[in-house]
Amino acid sequence: MDEKSQLQECLENGEFAITAEICPPRGTDVKNFLKKAELLKECIVAANVTDNQRAVMRLSSLAASTLLLRAGVEPVFQLTCRDRNRIAIQSDLLGASVLGIKNVLLLTGDHVSCGDHRGAKPVFDLDAIQLVHTANTLNSGVNLNGTALRGGTALHLGAVVSPDADPWEPEEIKFEKKIAAGATFFQSQAIYDMDKFKRFFEGVKRPGIKILGGILLLKSAKMAHFLNKNVPGVDVPPHLIEQLEGATDELEKGIEIASRQVRELKAFCDGAHIMAISQEVSVPKIIAGA
Numbered sequence: 001m002d003e004k005s006q007l008q009e010c011l012e013n014g015e016f017a018i019t020a021e022i023c024p025p026r027g028t029d030v031k032n033f034l035k036k037a038e039l040l041k042e043c044i045v046a047a048n049v050t051d052n053q054r055a056v057m058r059l060s061s062l063a064a065s066t067l068l069l070r071a072g073v074e075p076v077f078q079l080t081c082r083d084r085n086r087i088a089i090q091s092d093l094l095g096a097s098v099l100g101i102k103n104v105l106l107l108t109g110d111h112v113s114c115g116d117h118r119g120a121k122p123v124f125d126l127d128a129i130q131l132v133h134t135a136n137t138l139n140s141g142v143n144l145n146g147t148a149l150r151g152g153t154a155l156h157l158g159a160v161v162s163p164d165a166d167p168w169e170p171e172e173i174k175f176e177k178k179i180a181a182g183a184t185f186f187q188s189q190a191i192y193d194m195d196k197f198k199r200f201f202e203g204v205k206r207p208g209i210k211i212l213g214g215i216l217l218l219k220s221a222k223m224a225h226f227l228n229k230n231v232p233g234v235d236v237p238p239h240l241i242e243q244l245e246g247a248t249d250e251l252e253k254g255i256e257i258a259s260r261q262v263r264e265l266k267a268f269c270d271g272a273h274i275m276a277i278s279q280e281v282s283v284p285k286i287i288a289g290a
Contacts, residue, residue: 002154005102006074007046010271011185011210017271018262019076019187019212020283021048022068024059030067033059036280037073043287046103048187048273051078055115062092065101076158077101080109085125086134086144093138097153105158105187106131129177132159136182159183161211162233163191163200172204179209187273189233190216192240194264201269212271215261217279217286218254221245255282259289266290 010017020040025033040047047068051061065075077096079089096104108128112120126134134144141152159178165171175186191197191213201211216234218224221244224236240257247253262272272290276283 002102005046005156007076007103007185008156010045016266016269017045017210017212018043018274018287019046019048019271020044020274020276020280021050022064022280023050023053023278024061024064026056026058028059030059030064033064034067034071037068037071039281040283041071041073043284044274046074046076048076048105049078051080051107051109052083052115053110055082055110055112055117055120057115057117062096062099062101065096066099069100074103075101076103076105078105078107079131080107081124081126081128081131082109082112082122085123089126089131089134090138090143093135093153093155094149097138097155102154103156103158104135105160106135106183107160128159129174129181132157132178132181132183139182156185157183158185158187160189161186162189163197164189164193164233164235166233175204184208185210185212185270187212188214190214190227190231190275191261192234192236194261198268210270212273213261213265213269215258215265215272215274215286217258217274217276217282218244219277219279220250220254251279251282255285256289258282258286262286262290 022036049061049064052058061078065077068075112118112122135155135157137144138153139155141149161175162171221241224241227234228236244250244253265272274283274286
């Protein structure tokens with residue numbers, strides 16, 4: 001029987017799991033990427049490797065996840081529907097398994113109209129629910145055509161959820177379908193209203209399903225205003241923006257806010273997923289403050 005990932009064991013044992021996000025470079029120079037990995041190595045259980053985040057071309061998440069494994073950091077391999085058809089998706093999932101990658105986060109992916117290659121043709125052969133189903137099918141030892149594999153996978157399947165989606169009902173339906181398709185852990189969109197998130201968590205929790213609250217580091221008040229204006233499902237409340245605007249060092253105030261959020265999550269949630277976006281050096285500070 002394949003060994004479980006550290007993240008899966010941590011969650012199944014009821015421990016509070018902390019993961020963080022590392023974005024691959026826009027080229028082949030991986031020195032800074034590995035430096036960030038080394039910085040986070042001792043304070044997180046696993047690191048998410050983004051898959052051409054915001055539809056901006058970067059080093060492949062599969063290659064970057066493999067680099068993390070070699071560096072002694074457990075990866076969470078992100079895989080999106082945007083750039084691959086079902087053949088390539090299954091092939092990459094098999095490849096991840098063979099390379100020793102055990103955690104996958106399966107998501108739709110930002111549309112190419114958001115990114116740096118707007119003339120690219122988006123694929124979206126599968127949606128996020130079908131993507132989870134595909135990975136679960138490979139775990140059962142067959143491909144999407146029902147053909148038996150010469151060796152199946154044993155991947156720990158994750159997906160995303162947006163607790164602040166308005167209206168909530170369509171997001172709730174997708175959440176339930178992802179569970180039915182085989183997802184066992186979820187990372188949430190960035191959250192700032194902890195009372196609201198706690199109500200969400202208590203309303204959806206069930207045996208065997210783990211949820212990590214998404215903590216997005218606010219580097220400035222300007223960033224907070226940008227999120228409110230441009231990112232659906234993210235709502236930074238006025239009192240946090242006021243704290244940032246009144247601070248002599250907005251980044252340090254953002255770190256303080258994130259630390260407080262992680263502390264609050266520890267009281268009821270399964271874990272925290274910290275997104276620092278090019279400010280990974282602050283993640284150990286956030287965790288230490290929590």
